[in-house]
Amino acid sequence: MSIDHHAAARLGAALLLVSAVFLGAACGGSEDPESASSAGTKVTTTEFEFSEEVLTLASGDTLELVNDGTVEHDITIEEADMMVHVAPGETASATLNIEPGDYIFYCSIPGHREAGMEGTLTIE
Numbered sequence: 001m002s003i004d005h006h007a008a009a010r011l012g013a014a015l016l017l018v019s020a021v022f023l024g025a026a027c028g029g030s031e032d033p034e035s036a037s038s039a040g041t042k043v044t045t046t047e048f049e050f051s052e053e054v055l056t057l058a059s060g061d062t063l064e065l066v067n068d069g070t071v072e073h074d075i076t077i078e079e080a081d082m083m084v085h086v087a088p089g090e091t092a093s094a095t096l097n098i099e100p101g102d103y104i105f106y107c108s109i110p111g112h113r114e115a116g117m118e119g120t121l122t123i124e
């Protein structure tokens with residue numbers, strides 16, 4: 001009888017493992033399971049521009065910043081006291097926990113804003 005018991009225990013462990021793998025696969029499709037129900041946008045930076053210069057989002061949305069350039073960039077939203085910095089080849093993201101309104105965003109690396117890295121953000 002003890003052999004059957006061990007077999008049952010092993011089967012249970014195997015099932016748990018399979019469940020864990022399935023759960024892992026289900027979560028793997030989304031970079032952040034927490035954000036599955038929240039919206040957001042992705043902005044790509046290069047020298048010297050943002051892929052999106054007019055953004056309309058909601059408070060609580062996720063802003064993802066991808067740096068496809070060869071130098072560092074950031075998105076600075078001065079009025080909201082917020083900055084997302086991203087190194088070359090990297091991706092960074094932040095939740096926009098800011099009040100509804102109109103904002104200006106720009107890259108704060110010296111010279112970049114002047115080169116055209118500026119846009120507007122509306123939080124609805």
Ligand SMILES: [Cu+2]
Binds near residue numbers: 107
């Ligand atoms: Cu920049």
